[in-house]
Amino acid sequence: MTTVSTAVEAPHGPGGPHAAASARQVTKAYGAGETRVIALDAVDVDIALGRFTAIMGPSGSGKSTLMHCLAGLDTVSDGRIWIGATEITGLKDRELTRLRRDKIGFVFQAFNLLPTLNALENITLPMDIAGRKPDRSWLDQVVETVGLADRLSHRPAQLSGGQQQRVAVARALASRPEIIFGDEPTGNLDSRSGAELLTFLRRSVDELQQTIVMVTHDPVAASYADRVLFLADGRIVDEMAAPTADSVLDRMGRFDGKRTS
Numbered sequence: 001m002t003t004v005s006t007a008v009e010a011p012h013g014p015g016g017p018h019a020a021a022s023a024r025q026v027t028k029a030y031g032a033g034e035t036r037v038i039a040l041d042a043v044d045v046d047i048a049l050g051r052f053t054a055i056m057g058p059s060g061s062g063k064s065t066l067m068h069c070l071a072g073l074d075t076v077s078d079g080r081i082w083i084g085a086t087e088i089t090g091l092k093d094r095e096l097t098r099l100r101r102d103k104i105g106f107v108f109q110a111f112n113l114l115p116t117l118n119a120l121e122n123i124t125l126p127m128d129i130a131g132r133k134p135d136r137s138w139l140d141q142v143v144e145t146v147g148l149a150d151r152l153s154h155r156p157a158q159l160s161g162g163q164q165q166r167v168a169v170a171r172a173l174a175s176r177p178e179i180i181f182g183d184e185p186t187g188n189l190d191s192r193s194g195a196e197l198l199t200f201l202r203r204s205v206d207e208l209q210q211t212i213v214m215v216t217h218d219p220v221a222a223s224y225a226d227r228v229l230f231l232a233d234g235r236i237v238d239e240m241a242a243p244t245a246d247s248v249l250d251r252m253g254r255f256d257g258k259r260t261s
């Protein structure tokens with residue numbers, strides 16, 4: 001671990017120039033007294049820039065909590081978090097909202113598309129709301145990458161679940177966020193649509209240099225990542241580079257007596 005910089009304006013966070021996000025000694029506790037739960041226990045992690053990272057672990061191990069804290073959707077009880085060079089712990093609500101809007105993309109299980117807008121309008125909606133003009137050539141590249149070029153004028157109801165989720169991914173990619181967080185983004189998809197979506201996420205990393213962090217229970221989904229972080233009881237207990245579905249399944253099997261979904 002490198003020395004933790006205290007300057008908010010530092011050119012990079014404590015993980016160095018190749019970290020898109022970093023956590024240092026992050027603890028998250030819910031409740032108080034006898035019902036107090038330590039969801040994250042002094043977690044240190046760096047999320048590699050331009051890479052695809054999966055977060056796995058048994059149910060209740062703290063995966064969603066870690067992702068929500070890294071993405072500034074939840075506050076930490078202790079410790080510090082950076083997105084790129086910007087420390088987000090301690091930011092005021094308004095600054096955090098702006099940072100999330102400008103630097104972070106989200107893909108959740110629910111697609112959250114507006115039914116009255118077509119695919120293209122849904123993709124550009126967050127930028128329209130922010131008053132930003134989409135970069136046309138980038139948008140074309142994103143639409144091409146996620147394979148939606150011939151579906152742009154369709155409304156969500158005219159698209160399959162997999163296509164709707166691809167619109168949600170394109171929406172996350174459109175503003176070129178520094179980092180995209182996905183919470184079980186393939187959770188509601190059949191296996192074919194899920195595989196398609198994971199291929200698109202992989203391509204956005206390989207071809208568009210996107211940084212992606214994805215929480216998943218599925219070893220096949222995790223095998224699309226460059227690196228898997230394994231959480232247990234609120235701590236990162238292991239990690240794996242170049243994962244395969246079998247190697248991830250094998251590692252998950254060693255969480256003795258714990259449910260994995």
Ligand SMILES: Nc1ncnc2c1ncn2[C@@H]1O[C@H](COP(=O)(O)OP(=O)(O)OP(=O)(O)O)[C@@H](O)[C@H]1O
Nearest residue numbers: 030031037039058059060061062063064065066261
């Ligand atoms: N809002 C909350 N209030 C109280 N406890 C919470 C809250 N959110 C999470 N927890 C607890 O924190 C721990 C970690 O939860 P978290 O949702 O991060 O786990 P997870 O690994 O994502 O689980 P799953 O795989 O089941 O989605 C669990 O013990 C959970 O019960």
